[in-house]
Amino acid sequence: MKISKLQFLLVLATLTLFSACKSDESDDTVADFKAENRKALGTSASDLLSNDTYQNLRVEFAYSEGFRPEQETITNFVNFLNTRVNKPGGISITETVVAPQEGSPYTTSEIREIEDAIRTQYTAGDEIVVYIFFANGRSNNDTATSVTLGTAYQNTSIVLYESTLRNISASQNIDLSTLESTTLHHEFGHLFGLVNIQDDDIHQNHEDPNQARHCVVEDCLMYFETNSADRGALRTFFNRNAIANVPQFDPNLCIEDLRAKGGR
Numbered sequence: 325m326k327i328s329k330l331q332f333l334l335v336l337a338t339l340t341l342f343s344a345c346k347s348d349e350s351d352d353t354v355a356d357f358k359a360e361n362r363k364a365l366g367t368s369a370s371d372l373l374s375n376d377t378y379q380n381l382r383v384e385f386a387y388s389e390g391f392r393p394e395q396e397t398i399t400n401f402v403n404f405l406n407t408r409v410n411k412p413g414g415i416s417i418t419e420t421v422v423a424p425q426e427g428s429p430y431t432t433s434e435i436r437e438i439e440d441a442i443r444t445q446y447t448a449g450d451e452i453v454v455y456i457f458f459a460n461g462r463s464n465n466d467t468a469t470s471v472t473l474g475t476a477y478q479n480t481s482i483v484l485y486e487s488t489l490r491n492i493s494a495s496q497n498i499d500l501s502t503l504e505s506t507t508l509h510h511e512f513g514h515l516f517g518l519v520n521i522q523d524d525d526i527h528q529n530h531e532d533p534n535q536a537r538h539c540v541v542e543d544c545l546m547y548f549e550t551n552s553a554d555r556g557a558l559r560t561f562f563n564r565n566a567i568a569n570v571p572q573f574d575p576n577l578c579i580e581d582l583r584a585k586g587g588r
């Protein structure tokens with residue numbers, strides 16, 4: 325069969341397109357290994373809690389010199405995870421020491437850019453990975469009367485404003501490890517989908533009508549005052565708990581929601 329000049333050009337064009345696609349594909353592959361960790365908050369709740377897809381859970385702590393959380397906080401955190409998640413392959417912590425990150429006070433988009441630059445561990449194979457940045461700075465949402473202690477901003481991403489935690493601990497006379505643990509467990513509760521973040525909780529009635537995505541039970545870890553609120557409210561929360569204990573999930577609502585997604 326004779327190939328006309330036009331047909332020949334078409335073949336060439338097709339080859340060019342094909343090779344363009346191929347090179348796009350390899351660009352995609354570079355970004356692809358991060359795709360599983362670039363989803364909306366709450367969408368990995370079952371993957372974190374159950375062993376249906378992932379047998380292991382790894383948590384990467386990224387911080388700069390001088391901003392490592394207290395050893396007691398790390399111990400509390402591993403106990404907290406072991407109590408709630410089903411991971412027969414185990415739970416491991418990776419600590420990544422980075423240069424101090426510029427740009428404080430940080431916007432959420434700056435926090436995302438920092439993650440892109442410093443995160444080293446991503447979900448792969450049998451292992452789901454969560455990244456937690458202990459920031460050497462504060463949130464740009466802070467005001468004279470209210471500070472943000474931490475934010476869960478993606479399916480496997482949390483920032484704790486470690487610099488703010490240390491200031492509050494000193495000025496309010498709250499034990500640093502209790503404050504770090506409370507913030508860390510609360511934000512992880514958001515990764516677990518609480519409260520009703522994906523509108524799929526079995527208990528639809530415990531989301532606080534005045535504080536979206538938080539629990540109505542005042543002593544629950546997922547009550548909003550544990551996250552930020554003003555300095556007075558934070559103090560009030562710890563006072564109400566009598567001694568400065570790390571709050572727990574309330575057993576009837578939040579824990580039942582976690583169990584419904586494969587947690588313990």
Ligand SMILES: [Zn+2]
Pocket residue numbers: 510514538548551
């Ligand atoms: Zn919260």
Ligand SMILES: [Zn+2]
Pocket residue numbers: 530539540541544545546547573574577578
């Ligand atoms: Zn609750």
